[in-house]
Each structure stands twice: as C-alpha cells, then as structure tokens.
Amino acid sequence: MSDSATRKTTERKRGSGVQFVYDVLRDEILDLALAPGSPIDEIQLAKRLSMSRTPIREALVRLAGDGLVTTLPNRSTVVANIDFLNLHTFFDAITLMYRVTTRLAALHYQPEDLVTIRARQAEFAKAVEDQDALAMIATNREFHAAIAAAARNPYYESLFLRLLDEGRRLLRLYYSSFNDRLPQRYVIEHEDMIAAIEARDVETADKLASEHADQIVAQIRNMIARDHRQQIAL
Amino acid sequence: MSDSATRKTTERKRGSGVQFVYDVLRDEILDLALAPGSPIDEIQLAKRLSMSRTPIREALVRLAGDGLVTTLPNRSTVVANIDFLNLHTFFDAITLMYRVTTRLAALHYQPEDLVTIRARQAEFAKAVEDQDALAMIATNREFHAAIAAAARNPYYESLFLRLLDEGRRLLRLYYSSFNDRLPQRYVIEHEDMIAAIEARDVETADKLASEHADQIVAQIRNMIARDHRQQIAL
DNA sequence: TGTATTTTTTTTGTCGACACAAATTTTAGG
C-alpha cells in the first residue's frame, strides 16, 4: 500500500485532517492502488489514518462530488468504476476540453504562464527520455493543466482537470504498453502547441490541440483493443 | 424566509438528512434567499432544521463541491459570490454547453427524450404566457436540462447544469426586467431547436443553440447594464 | 437437503460534547 498512508502518528495541524484524507484517497484511487469497484471501509480507514470517522466521511463526500467514489445509501461507498461502455463520451469531452483550453490559452495567456507551461513541458520531455511511463502520465497532465490555467476559465478548467484525472486512471491500467517510441511524438506536438499559443495563433492552436487529442484517444483505444485481444487469447 | 425550511419536526427517514439540508440550502442560495457573500452559521442552521451539525456539514461540503458556497478554514462558510468581473468566462462556457448538448441531443436522442423535452417546452410556454418571470427561469432551465440529458454525455451534462444554476442566480437578480415581450421569441427559438433535434439535423441544431445562447447572453448583459445605469443614477 | 425465517453481526447516519482557532471585547499602559 501507499506509504504516505501509514505515516500519521505525527500531529497534524487542526483543519488539515479532511484535506489529508482527501489527498491520500485521491492518490490511491487515481493510482489504482484502490481498485475500481472496491468498497471503502470508513472504520478501517479511520484506524489506518488514526483519526475519527468524521473527517473521513467529509473527505468521502468531496470525492463523491469529484465522481471518484460512489456512495450507496446505508451501504459502503465504493471506488468509482471505469465505464468502458461509455468511453466515447469521455473521449468526446476531453477532446473538446483540449481544444478549448488551448484556444483560450492562446488568447488570454500572460507572460508568466508561458514560463510555467515550458517548465511542465521540460518535465514531460524528461519523463519521455527516461522511458518512465508513470512520470509521463503525471507530467503530461501537469502540462495541459498549466495550459488550462492560462486559459483563465474556471469552468473549463475544472471539467478538464476532472477529465485528465479520469484519464490518468485509464492510462494506469495500460501503462505497460508505453514501451514503444510513440511518446516522442507527443513531445514535438507539445512544442508546436506552445509555439502557437505564444504566437497567439488561435486557429493553429486549436488544430494542434485537436490532433493531439485524437492521437491520445487513438493510443488509448489501441491499448484497450490490444488488452482485449490478450484477454480473449487467454 | 423559505417555508420549506421551517417544517421539520416531522420525522424524516434515516439517511435523508443530508439530502434535505442540501436541497433546502441549494434552493435558498439559487433563489437568492441567502445573499451571496453572507455567512452560513452551522449551529444556527442546525437549530433551524432541528438536526445535528454533522449532516449540515456534509451538505455544506457538497455545496462547496458545486461551487455554491466557499469554505474559509476555521471560519464560517459563506454563500459563493457572483463574480461580475469574470462574467465573460461564464457566458463563454454556457454558450459552448448550449451548443454541445443540443448538437449531441440531435445525434443521440431516443424517442422518449422528445416527449420529455416537449413537456418542458410546454411548461416554459405556459410560464411565458403567464408573464411569470420566476417560472420562466425555472422552466427554461428544465427545458435545456432535458436536452442535455438526451445528449447522453454526463461530463457535459454536469457542467451545463452547474452553469444553468449559476445563471438562475444571475437572472434572479434582474428578473423584474422580464416585463417586455422578448421571452415570446425564446418560445419560438425553442420550437425550432426541437424540430432540428427531431430531424437529427446536427448543424442546424448547433446554429440555433448558438443563436439562442447569444440572445440570452445579450439579454443578461442588457439587464446588467441597465441596472448599472440605475445604480449610477441613484 | 433446500428454503424461509429469525437472530446476530457489521457498518452506516446522526448525535452531543469538547478542544482549538479566530474574532471581539475588555483592560492596562503611554
């Protein structure tokens, strides 16, 4: 299990309890340390994090708001399932959010935004170079989150972040397939997007984001199809 | 105050407490019965609804997730303010959601969806005929929510519902200005949208939704400008 | 042996109480 969950005997500041539980659970859910569909026992969790059930419950309510857990009335809350049947709605939404945030970033970015975006891109390039699939997933998210922040629209941003997190869970399922050389292409696409944003070239930014999204969606689809074939073969 | 808040001594089913508080507070916030920025006292609320603070707090956490209240650490939670300075981000997002949901509804609707949509439209037409501004706001929301449901994309739907609720709060502020004849136009536009959806004419549906959104945004902008002029005059 | 009913266990939803943080008021000093 996640070692961040076991360290706890140290006194925490008052008020940080809920946030702590929220962060721990969120990480474990997105990292698939907690399997989708598995129940979350409040008492067990309370013992593990050595705190009362009250802050645990509040954290669970927040996670339910994020769609990361599902609360069954009078029954245990469970980690949200991945809905493979309706993945197309996910792909549709995340593609649109890739486009919209990149578009608006080209329109509204401030100089300091570019600094942040470039820093995230450097981290992503590093992860690709190291062939570190897990780091690639994380840094790719941060790169696009930085663009979304520059777009300065909290409504798009919050939906996009939610979709990126959902995607993180999906990619985790298949991250072993990242051994190929494809990710190098993403680095270049990112560079092109940064250039279009900097030039305030909205249409090009939109087009690049759209293609980038299609790339990623296609790759995830491939991973799923491949995995599905393997399952059938077994 | 809302009378739904005072009836409570009757026993409620176990488990419905949080939902009840959530619904009451949500309505009061969206109806501006609770002014934006005003603090919410947990103890006072607990007394008013005659229940313990625990379910109150959980409801507040959910509302915070919806962006309807803001939680200040160790300090009272306050009703979310209306951010007039960044209204353009709201208009941008809600216009896109009008378009996307109408588009996808034309693509994915099932026969029973049209029945629901038409029922909502009838209620909206009735409200316009009655010159009942408050009912117009509510039924207009339900009409577009029905279209969003037919679009069958939970990500778009949840964002759109959130934006519609935010819009409800905005319109409440200015609903006195609904005395003019403009709303009749909305009825016709709604009819056109239904026709385009039924014909599965995606492009027309998109175009109509876009124009409809522009209409509404323009009207809200007018209301704000008019109000602003009045404030300056005073 | 299989099914229906009762009993037990487990786990959630709610409660009242307490501790701590921040805001407010009071008091002390210049």
Next chain:
DNA sequence: CCTAAAATTTGTGTCGACAAAAAAAATACA
C-alpha cells in the same frame, strides 16, 4: 484619548458513542 496586550466570546474541527439499516449467519421447517 489612543494604542497594545490580555481576556472573553463565538464558532469550527474532531471525537467517541449510540441507534437504525443492511448483510451475514444461524435456526426452523418442509
């Protein structure tokens, strides 16, 4: 009379306990 420190008040964050609901186990009956 004004400023700064101390004391008080107000309200949140967390806790342990209890009651109701659901699930699991045990029992009765055919």
